[in-house]
Amino acid sequence: MSMTPPLRSLLIWGASGHAKVIVDIVRLSSQYEVIGFIDDLNAPTERGVICGAPILGTREQLLEIRKQGVEHILIAVGDNQTRKTLAEVSERLTYSAATAIHPRACVAEGVSIGEGTVVMANAVINSGTRIGRHVIVNTGATVDHDCFVHDFASVAPGVHIGGHVEIEPLVMIGIGASVRDHLRIGREARIGAGAAVVSSIEAGATVTGVPARTKGTK
Numbered sequence: 001m002s003m004t005p006p007l008r009s010l011l012i013w014g015a016s017g018h019a020k021v022i023v024d025i026v027r028l029s030s031q032y033e034v035i036g037f038i039d040d041l042n043a044p045t046e047r048g049v050i051c052g053a054p055i056l057g058t059r060e061q062l063l064e065i066r067k068q069g070v071e072h073i074l075i076a077v078g079d080n081q082t083r084k085t086l087a088e089v090s091e092r093l094t095y096s097a098a099t100a101i102h103p104r105a106c107v108a109e110g111v112s113i114g115e116g117t118v119v120m121a122n123a124v125i126n127s128g129t130r131i132g133r134h135v136i137v138n139t140g141a142t143v144d145h146d147c148f149v150h151d152f153a154s155v156a157p158g159v160h161i162g163g164h165v166e167i168e169p170l171v172m173i174g175i176g177a178s179v180r181d182h183l184r185i186g187r188e189a190r191i192g193a194g195a196a197v198v199s200s201i202e203a204g205a206t207v208t209g210v211p212a213r214t215k216g217t218k
Helices: 017-029 059-067 080-092
Strands: 008-013 032-038 053-057 072-075 205-208 213-217
Touching (some): 008 017, 032 059, 053 059, 059 080, 072 080
Parallel strands (some): 008 072, 032 053
């Protein structure tokens, strides 16, 4: 008689609406039990409950929670640079980053997905694509074949990315944008909501419009 393995305890760092979506994905995956949240925006006296799980405090409690045997963490923060910073803190405390993939996401066989990454409902990731660490592929986004989405990038809801696109670290692609095939989006570039990207984007650039044009650089 086979037995279902016990759920692994999971700490969520962040307690925003984004975190609520992640909790739903985690629970549907049936791999982890969310034991609670760390929320740097709330003082310890303002702890509450989100999605049935408690806010356990701020980053000051991370070490103690780790000592209690909680090994797994998921950074539920939408801002790329902040997510990177928090991931580095959790790694120094020897937490292992969990990965959450919604059961209604369509991920092709052979796609590689790094630790800490979240793939939301109705997202599609096609064959030959690599997704890095701590990436967000949001609701209904599509990433076509043979793409490479580097660490700490975020792909907003409804984004469509053609084949053979390289998206460098910390890139933010806004809601409903589209990116033509065979392009490179440079590190820390920002693509505005609804933009149509038809040429490669240099590192640090902000682009908007149809077709997308550069508004400035970082």
